[in-house]
Amino acid sequence: SVNTMGEAPVLVDTAADYTVTQSGAIQDYVSHLSGKFAGTSPEERREVLRWVLFDNHKLSS
Numbered sequence: 483s484v485n486t487m488g489e490a491p492v493l494v495d496t497a498a499d500y501t502v503t504q505s506g507a508i509q510d511y512v513s514h515l516s517g518k519f520a521g522t523s524p525e526e527r528r529e530v531l532r533w534v535l536f537d538n539h540k541l542s543s
Contacts, residue, residue, distance in 0.1 A: 506534045 485492045485503045493502045493511065502511045513520040513530070521527040 504538075506538050509534055 484494065484501060487503055489503070491503070491505055491508060493508045494500075495502070495511075502508050510520070519530065521530045
């Protein structure tokens with residue numbers, strides 16, 4: 483199994499030989515790599531995190 487939790491989604495970054503599971507962690511990883519959508523200040527970063535957690539709890543669960 484690609485995901486040790488046995489669930490989708492899974493992102494396999496073959497260039498970095500790294501696998502990321504769970505949508506919130508994948509969103510964080512992609513935004514970190516791209517330098518976009520993560521906020522430019524601690525306050526913006528917390529706002530992004532707030533919406534990711536809201537999505538994971540209310541919309542995707």
